[in-house]
Amino acid sequence: MTxxxxxxxxQVLRLMNCAAVLSAIRAxxxxxxxxLIHATGLSRPTVSAAVSTLMxxxxxxxxEAPDLDLPRMxxxxxxxxxxxxxxxxxxxxxxxxxxxxxxADLSGTVVSHVRRDxxxxxxxxxxxxxxxxxxxxALDAVPVPSSALAAVGIGTPGVxxxxxxxxxxxxxxxxxxxxxxxxxxxxxxECSVRVENDVNLAVMAERWNGVGGAAENLILVQWGARVGxxxxxxxxxxxxxxxxAGEIGFLELEEEPQGVQPDxxxxxxxxxxTAWILSRARSLGFDGADASAVLTAAAGGEARALQAVDxxxxxxxxxxxxxxxxxxxxxxxxxxxxxxxxxxxxxxxRRHLTRRALxxxxxxxxxxxxxxxxxxxxxxxxxxAERRLLDVYTAAPQADLP
Amino acid sequence: MTxxxxxxxxQVLRLMNCAAVLSAIRAxxxxxxxxLIHATGLSRPTVSAAVSTLMxxxxxxxxEAPDLDLPRMxxxxxxxxxxxxxxxxxxxxxxxxxxxxxxADLSGTVVSHVRRDxxxxxxxxxxxxxxxxxxxxALDAVPVPSSALAAVGIGTPGVxxxxxxxxxxxxxxxxxxxxxxxxxxxxxxECSVRVENDVNLAVMAERWNGVGGAAENLILVQWGARVGxxxxxxxxxxxxxxxxAGEIGFLELEEEPQGVQPDxxxxxxxxxxTAWILSRARSLGFDGADASAVLTAAAGGEARALQAVDxxxxxxxxxxxxxxxxxxxxxxxxxxxxxxxxxxxxxxxRRHLTRRALxxxxxxxxxxxxxxxxxxxxxxxxxxAERRLLDVYTAAPQADLP
Numbered sequence: 001m002t003x004x005x006x007x008x009x010x011q012v013l014r015l016m017n018c019a020a021v022l023s024a025i026r027a028x029x030x031x032x033x034x035x036l037i038h039a040t041g042l043s044r045p046t047v048s049a050a051v052s053t054l055m056x057x058x059x060x061x062x063x064e065a066p067d068l069d070l071p072r073m074x075x076x077x078x079x080x081x082x083x084x085x086x087x088x089x090x091x092x093x094x095x096x097x098x099x100x101x102x103x104a105d106l107s108g109t110v111v112s113h114v115r116r117d118x119x120x121x122x123x124x125x126x127x128x129x130x131x132x133x134x135x136x137x138a139l140d141a142v143p144v145p146s147s148a149l150a151a152v153g154i155g156t157p158g159v160x161x162x163x164x165x166x167x168x169x170x171x172x173x174x175x176x177x178x179x180x181x182x183x184x185x186x187x188x189x190e191c192s193v194r195v196e197n198d199v200n201l202a203v204m205a206e207r208w209n210g211v212g213g214a215a216e217n218l219i220l221v222q223w224g225a226r227v228g229x230x231x232x233x234x235x236x237x238x239x240x241x242x243x244x245a246g247e248i249g250f251l252e253l254e255e256e257p258q259g260v261q262p263d264x265x266x267x268x269x270x271x272x273x274t275a276w277i278l279s280r281a282r283s284l285g286f287d288g289a290d291a292s293a294v295l296t297a298a299a300g301g302e303a304r305a306l307q308a309v310d311x312x313x314x315x316x317x318x319x320x321x322x323x324x325x326x327x328x329x330x331x332x333x334x335x336x337x338x339x340x341x342x343x344x345x346x347x348x349x350r351r352h353l354t355r356r357a358l359x360x361x362x363x364x365x366x367x368x369x370x371x372x373x374x375x376x377x378x379x380x381x382x383x384x385a386e387r388r389l390l391d392v393y394t395a396a397p398q399a400d401l402p
Numbered sequence: 403m404t405x406x407x408x409x410x411x412x413q414v415l416r417l418m419n420c421a422a423v424l425s426a427i428r429a430x431x432x433x434x435x436x437x438l439i440h441a442t443g444l445s446r447p448t449v450s451a452a453v454s455t456l457m458x459x460x461x462x463x464x465x466e467a468p469d470l471d472l473p474r475m476x477x478x479x480x481x482x483x484x485x486x487x488x489x490x491x492x493x494x495x496x497x498x499x500x501x502x503x504x505x506a507d508l509s510g511t512v513v514s515h516v517r518r519d520x521x522x523x524x525x526x527x528x529x530x531x532x533x534x535x536x537x538x539x540a541l542d543a544v545p546v547p548s549s550a551l552a553a554v555g556i557g558t559p560g561v562x563x564x565x566x567x568x569x570x571x572x573x574x575x576x577x578x579x580x581x582x583x584x585x586x587x588x589x590x591x592e593c594s595v596r597v598e599n600d601v602n603l604a605v606m607a608e609r610w611n612g613v614g615g616a617a618e619n620l621i622l623v624q625w626g627a628r629v630g631x632x633x634x635x636x637x638x639x640x641x642x643x644x645x646x647a648g649e650i651g652f653l654e655l656e657e658e659p660q661g662v663q664p665d666x667x668x669x670x671x672x673x674x675x676t677a678w679i680l681s682r683a684r685s686l687g688f689d690g691a692d693a694s695a696v697l698t699a700a701a702g703g704e705a706r707a708l709q710a711v712d713x714x715x716x717x718x719x720x721x722x723x724x725x726x727x728x729x730x731x732x733x734x735x736x737x738x739x740x741x742x743x744x745x746x747x748x749x750x751x752r753r754h755l756t757r758r759a760l761x762x763x764x765x766x767x768x769x770x771x772x773x774x775x776x777x778x779x780x781x782x783x784x785x786x787a788e789r790r791l792l793d794v795y796t797a798a799p800q801a802d803l804p
Contacts, residue, residue, distance in 0.1 A: 159760065169760065217643045231728060233635045240730020241619045244761040247727050252758045255720070318657070322724030325649050326633060328642020356654045358561065358571065359646040 014049070017042055019393035021050040025060055025082045032077045051080060058086050059389075084109070087150035088142060089385050090189075091377030092131060093198060094156045096172045096264070097225060099131055100374040101138040106150070106389075108208075108382055112141040113371065124175035124184075132188050149191050150388065153380035154181060155198035155373040157226060159244045165195040168243060171250075172226055172264045192388065194380055199228035199246060200237055201376025202368070206333055207232070208379050210372070211364045215331040219323055220366070221248065222373075223316065224336035225291075227269045231327055249273075251319040272315040274337055281308035295340035309341050310348045317352035324357045335366030416451070419444055421795035423452040427462055427484050434479045453482060460488050461791075486511070489552035490544060491787050492591075493779030494533060495600060496558045498574045498666070499627060501533055502776040503540040508552070508791075510610075510784055514543040515773065526577040526586075534590050551593050552790065555782035556583060557600035557775040559628060561646045567597040570645060573652075574628055574666045594790065596782055600624070601648060602639055603778025604770070605632035608735055610781050612774070613766045617733040621725055622768070623650065624775075625718065626738035627693075629671045633729055651675075653721040674717040676739055683710035697742035711743050712750045719754035726759045737768030 017040075024039040025031050031039070036047045054060040063081040084107035093100040095118070102113040114137045121127040139146070158170030158177070165182020182193045203220040206212030212220070218232045229248040231238040238245050250266035252258060258267040265273060274291035281294040286304040288294050297305035324332070338345055346363045354360045366372060419442075426441040427433050433441070438449045456462040465483040486509035495502040498520065505514040516539045523529040541548070560572030560579070567584020584595045605622040608614030614622070620634045631650040633640040640647050652668035654660060660669040667675060676693035683696040686706040690696050699707035726734070740747055748765050756762045768774060 229728075233640060234638070236636070238635060238729075241732035241763065242730055242761045245728065245730035247730075247760050250760050251724055251727055252720070255716075257757045314657075318654070319724065322653055322721065323728045325653055326631075326647065326725045326728040327640075328644055328647035328649075330643035355659045358649050358652050359644045361643065 014053070015393040017046055018050045018053050019390050021047055022054055022059060022082070022393065023390065025054075025080055030063060030079050030081045032079055034077070036080070051078075059083055082106070085144075087148050087385060087389075088139075088144060089150050089378060089381035090135060090138070090152045091201075091374045091379070091381055092135065092152065092154045093201075093371070093373035093377060094127070094131055094154060094173075095198065095226075095373075096157070099134045100371055101131075101134045102371060102374040102378050103138050103142050104378045104382070106382065106385060108378065110375075110378065112138050113374070114138040114141075115370070122174050124173075124179055127173065127176070128184060131185075135188070146190065149189060150385035151191050151381040152185065152189055152193045153201070153377035153384070154185065154193065154195045155201040155377045155380075156181065156195065157198050157228065159242065159247070160195055160197045160200075161243055162194065162196050162239070165193060167195070171260045171266065174264075192384055194384055196377070196380055197228075197230070197239075197243070197246075198222070198373045198376075199230040200239065201380060202335055202366075202372040203230035203232055203237060203333075203376070204379050205368055205372045205376035206335075206366060209375065210366060210368050211333055212331065215329070217327060217329040218331040218333060219246070219320075219327060219329045219361075220333045220335055221316070221320060222336040223273075223334060223338045225269075225274050226265070227273055227316070227336075229320075229323060231323075232329075233327065246323075248319050248323060251322070253315070253318050268316070268319045272312045272319075276315075277308050277312045277338075280311060281305050284308060292337065292340060295338060298344045299340060299342040301344075305341075306344060309338075309344055312338075313345065313348035314352045317349055317356055320349070321353055321356035324353065324359070324361060328359060329361050331362045331364060333364050333366050335368065335372055337370075339365045339369075416455075417795045419448055420452045420455050421792050423449055424456055424461060424484075424795065425792065427456075427482055432465060432481050432483045434481055436479070438482070453480075461485055484508070487546075489550050489787060489791075490541075490546055491552050491780055491783035492537060492540070492554045493603075493776045493781070493783055494537065494554065494556045495603075495773070495775035495779060496529070496533055496556060496575075497600065497628075497775075498559070501536045502773055503533075503536050504773060504776040504780050505540050505544050506780045506784070508784070508787065510780065512777075512780065514540050515776070516540040516543075517772070524576050526575075526581055529575065529578070530586060533587075537590070548592065551591060552787035553593050553783040554587065554591055554595045555603070555779035555786070556587065556595065556597045557603040557779045557782075558583065558597065559600050559630065561644065561649070562597055562599045562602075563645055564596065564598050564641070567595060569597070573662045573668065576666075594786055596786055598779070598782055599630075599632070599641075599645065599648075600775045600778075601630035601632040602641065603782060604737055604768075604774040605634055605639060605735075605778070606781050607770055607774045607778035608737075608768060609634070611777065612768060612770050613735055614733065617731070619729060619731040620733040620735060621648075621722075621729060621731045621763075622735045622737055623718070623722065624738040625675075625736060625740045627671075627676050628667070629675055629718070629738075631722075631725060633725075634731075635729065648725075650721050650725060653724070655717070655720050670718070670721045674714045674721075678717075679710050679714045679740075682713060683707050686710060694739065694742060697740060700746045701742060701744040703746075707743075708746060711740075711746055714740075715747065715750035716754045719751055719758055722751070723755055723758035726755065726761075726763060730761060731763050733764045733766060735766050735768050737770065737774055739772075741767045741771075 020040045084105040091102045100115045104110045159168040167179040170176040182195045185193045199222045222228045227249040229246040231246045249269040251268040261270045278291040284304040298309040422442045486507040493504045502517045506512045561570040569581040572578040584597045587595045601624045624630045629651040631648040633648045651671040653670045680693040688706040700711040
């Protein structure tokens with residue numbers, strides 16, 4: 001890796017030129033030197049020198065020209081490509097019930113992932129141990145040294161101070177509140193670690209790869225055993241003044257507040273989460289092993305499963321309607337395991353919402369499935385890695401001390 | 403008024419220089435030509451020519467130098483001042499119960515205002531007639547021709563399409579839904595008319611002159627006979643995808659939706675508005691003429707009035723807690739007539755909110771009183787007038803057709 005010089009003008013300029021050429025190659029996918037001269041406004045010798053440095057540092061490689069079948073005169077032009085596999089990022093979804101780790105290259109392609117159910121963990125140290133083990137397993141599947149890990153993103157339930165990388169409040173995971181998660185995790189890896197609320201990451205994944213594409217104002221409801229929401233306002237994630245925006249699962253619906261339940265669930269989670277759906281379906285005589293069975297049966301039109309799901313939608317819509325009234329989004333995305341019930345969920349929610357809100361937004365099911373949070377964590381880590389990637393070449397060198 | 407030339411280069415440049423000098427004078431309050439040369443980077447002859455044009459057009463006047471008591475050599479320097487009274491703006495608050503018109507000069511100083519209770523109006527034409535009469539009364543108190551009216555801002559309850567200047571939905575005013583209010587109003591005045599939701603205007607007034615100053619994320623609850631809210635996110639008014647963000651008065655608290663009441667009130671308004679407070683206080687044996695009497699008594703510590711107010715706070719906090727969970731603001735401002743109950747309202751709301759929300763924001767009472775919406779409408783009209791003021795000099799001239 002080229003080291004940053006110490007206050008030497010031409011050296012600084014050379015590094016900035018490297019950054020400009022690297023940006024241009026990344027933006028174009030593949031590029032000839034001529035393209036790079038055009039894109040950067042730099043001279044041919046400057047671009048060539050920068051390309052050499054970037055190749056030596058391992059960021060760029062020569063590839064076959066894509067127009068090989070065209071008649072050529074003279075030497076074929078060099079075609080340069082960003083080496084997406086030069087570094088990797090790691091996205092981790094840590095929840096009370098599962099850990100999901102995804103390894104992706106710098107183009108965002110997931111090259112390895114491991115999911116494991118969380119075994120009983122009563123302290124944060126026990127849970128962290130399981131996270132680290134899952135991470136090692138995911139990284140072992142990729143033939144790269146640990147030094148190739150550029151950044152880690154972690155999603156976790158609860159209120160997160162993303163500046164500090166700390167979990168402020170997480171009623172759903174024992175020992176997880178007031179936890180310097182980023183700091184603890186940095187002991188296991190040699191790169192930057194960023195922490196974000198899990199549903200905030202899911203909404204980033206929806207914008208990146210999901211149904212959230214163009215919506216400027218949207219609410220994502222992540223609805224499974226737990227219920228959380230994330231809010232996008234003017235196209236930006238809205239965290240709120242204390243990082244607590246979107247905590248729909250802790251809404252109190254009743255006149256008398258219920259508070260956090262003994263099982264760590266918030267009032268709305270307890271009233272409409274998958275545990276309630278399962279128990280309600282069973283009380284209606286539905287014979288199923290678990291909540292997934294109820295949701296799948298509802299998707300297939302089974303009457304008792306449908307009724308349980310519809311009642312859960314009526315309950316959820318009581319909280320969601322207030323969120324819709326506060327935010328007035330154009331789109332609400334329903335993610336999490338209830339999406340198994342498919343259009344039955346959307347139809348039922350739409351009906352209940354229309355009765356409760358002045359304006360009913362468009363409703364869509366998430367298409368991302370179980371790995372939405374991990375994918376958002378990958379996106380978070382990628383942003384971090386991309387920034388640092390250019391920092392290598394653009395960071396102002398420190399002046400020599402006299 | 404200087405007319406914009408047609409495609410002539412030097413003329414366009416002269417107008418742009420006028421705009422630059424006018425901006426500099428407005429920003430400084432009063433300025434000498436030397437200050438303007440420094441602020442604009444223009445030459446002395448250019449600045450002097452621009453000042454002459456601006457004085458001829460009536461935007462700028464010479465004033466006495468503020469340092470008259472200092473010893474001077476030679477001729478006193480010309481001190482120029484923006485003529486805030488060159489034009490006026492009008493802010494109007496139209497509600498189901500009152501009309502409030504405020505006339506302000508271009509510095510935002512209110513020079514005349516008229517408030518009138520709305521008499522029974524069953525059509526929008528009847529109400530508009532009353533608005534026009536109130537406006538004439540407010541303008542008659544200012545000795546200026548109607549051509550000096552630069553812009554009008556109107557605040558009204560309900561969902562407003564502020565681009566079209568239309569009221570989309572306004573359950574509280576008969577005949578007021580689907581109303582092209584801006585267009586209808588433009589028949590009575592010879593200037594631009596902008597329409598905005600009333601509570602959105604109140605929040606603009608709080609940012610301008612009230613307790614909202616530095617808060618980036620805040621909710622204003624306007625709580626009287628009706629209950630509305632406005633939401634500020636990242637320092638910007640959040641209107642939502644359909645202009646319906648913040649409609650807290652129509653929140654449904656109960657399992658079975660109540661819908662809009664026969665008196666036009668939304669469910670939460672009906673459950674916690676001043677009509678409910680009065681009726682509850684009376685049922686507790688409080689003997690008072692109206693809701694103001696209850697609120698004033700609560701401020702004075704009267705037990706039955708306090709109980710009615712506390713129960714209303716418990717009800718309102720059910721809706722407000724959901725808004726707080728969705729937005730996570732650093733500040734909630736309570737405006738409207740309930741502010742008469744003073745700190746009793748804040749203490750009670752804080753207690754109920756703390757039991758219902760994960761994070762409790764700071765709570766403040768609005769200090770703006772009855773004219774918050776009209777003041778916000780003045781602010782809206784001022785922004786419009788300021789933009790048009792510079793447009794006179796900067797608008798690109800149309801090219802001559804061949």
